[in-house]
Amino acid sequence: MYALARSLLFRLDPETAHRLVVSGIGLAGRVHPVDQYLADLWRGRLPSQPVRAMGLTFPNPVGVAAGLDKDVEAFDGLALFGFGFIELGTVTPLAQSGNPKPRMFRLTEHGALINRMGFNSKGLGHFLNRLGKTRQLAVTGINLGKNAKTPIENAVSDYLSGLRAVYTAADYVTINISSPNTQDLRSLQQDAALDRLLEALKEEQRRLAADHHKYTPIAIKIAPDLNDEQLVKIASAVVGHEVDGLIATNTTTARTPSIASHRHAGESGGLSGRPLADTAREKVIALRQCLPQAFPLIGVGGIDGADSAIAMLDAGANLIQIYTGLIYRGPSLLREILKGMENASPH
Ligand SMILES: Cc1cc2nc3c(=O)[nH]c(=O)nc-3n(C[C@H](O)[C@H](O)[C@H](O)COP(=O)(O)O)c2cc1C
Numbered sequence: 001m002y003a004l005a006r007s008l009l010f011r012l013d014p015e016t017a018h019r020l021v022v023s024g025i026g027l028a029g030r031v032h033p034v035d036q037y038l039a040d041l042w043r044g045r046l047p048s049q050p051v052r053a054m055g056l057t058f059p060n061p062v063g064v065a066a067g068l069d070k071d072v073e074a075f076d077g078l079a080l081f082g083f084g085f086i087e088l089g090t091v092t093p094l095a096q097s098g099n100p101k102p103r104m105f106r107l108t109e110h111g112a113l114i115n116r117m118g119f120n121s122k123g124l125g126h127f128l129n130r131l132g133k134t135r136q137l138a139v140t141g142i143n144l145g146k147n148a149k150t151p152i153e154n155a156v157s158d159y160l161s162g163l164r165a166v167y168t169a170a171d172y173v174t175i176n177i178s179s180p181n182t183q184d185l186r187s188l189q190q191d192a193a194l195d196r197l198l199e200a201l202k203e204e205q206r207r208l209a210a211d212h213h214k215y216t217p218i219a220i221k222i223a224p225d226l227n228d229e230q231l232v233k234i235a236s237a238v239v240g241h242e243v244d245g246l247i248a249t250n251t252t253t254a255r256t257p258s259i260a261s262h263r264h265a266g267e268s269g270g271l272s273g274r275p276l277a278d279t280a281r282e283k284v285i286a287l288r289q290c291l292p293q294a295f296p297l298i299g300v301g302g303i304d305g306a307d308s309a310i311a312m313l314d315a316g317a318n319l320i321q322i323y324t325g326l327i328y329r330g331p332s333l334l335r336e337i338l339k340g341m342e343n344a345s346p347h
Pocket residue numbers: 065066067068070089090104113115117119143176179221249250251271272273274276300301302303321322323324325
């Protein structure tokens with residue numbers, strides 16, 4: 001059925017198709033008995049494969065990656081498909097429109113996308129208002145960003161205001177310092193800037209945990225365009241600051257030779273989907289080698305079937321996320337992955 005929907009959706013420009021799908025899923029999650037139908041047909045039939053990580057229990061290890069539901073429009077509907085967790089956002093403190101359109105491109109033959117959305121966000125106020133109206137049926141990650149207008153030297157204050165605002169509503173919070181589409185954002189992954197950010201976040205987290213009698217774990221999301229030396233430094237910083245998890249990876253600014261001749265290959269922005277899979281998995285392998293065994297690692301990038309999902313878990317990820325694969329394969333991708341994992345497991 002998704003193949004038919006896809007052939008219609010792919011006639012539209014990618015962002016219009018995206019908006020339509022997000023609104024449709026949002027509506028399905030709100031309209032009775034469609035929601036019940038979704039819950040029975042999809043969620044009810046999935047194998048349960050619980051995972052403990054970051055002090056939380058995930059019903060299964062497959063989540064929706066950030067960027068798909070930036071403004072909490074489809075949350076309940078997405079949850080009814082049975083994802084193990086859903087990462088909302090990136091949300092910025094103030095509303096901003098992002099980069100000029102067009103800013104999302106399909107590389108259909110490669111199962112890939114290039115995007116330079118630039119954190120289009122309706123802002124924290126709108127985000128929390130929407131979240132308050134949902135049934136919050138899934139483990140809820142909230143991914144935080146900074147406003148484009150905030151100078152990079154003041155980025156910490158944007159992340160802190162985000163953390164304070166979403167602290168009680170989130171099951172975990174992601175600090176996104178790896179989008180390629182916000183100027184200088186990725187510089188926060190480096191040495192002193194990273195130290196300063198992590199220190200401020202952990203201090204605020206301690207204060208909030210004491211005030212609210214609730215500990216909300218913090219994960220840091222990093223780019224695939226980091227070398228081994230940078231990964232070692234990041235691993236040591238997150239362990240040193242007692243950060244709760246790492247998410248690897250965001251989209252890449254690199255262009256693999258396989259897509260070089262595609263008409264959209266020259267578009268600026270982050271590449272996601274199949275061409276990213278090997279790099280993202282290699283980063284997870286490298287991180288796993290320099291992190292303590294139990295350190296929670298979320299693997300994301302180019303997962304488009306059971307094989308690539310299992311490979312990411314074998315690489316050392318405790319949990320995985322999908323985005324571009326969902327656009328190309330539809331929601332049955334979740335079931336395919338969970339069934340594949342069930343068959344691959346020795347029990
Ligand atoms: C259109 C689009 C928008 C995205 N927006 C965000 C975002 O707002 N925040 C974020 O952390 N990652 C964002 N991402 C990155 C994804 O969460 C994910 O890390 C990346 O696409 C790799 O996974 P994939 O190959 O399964 O898509 C976005 C990706 C796409 C394709």
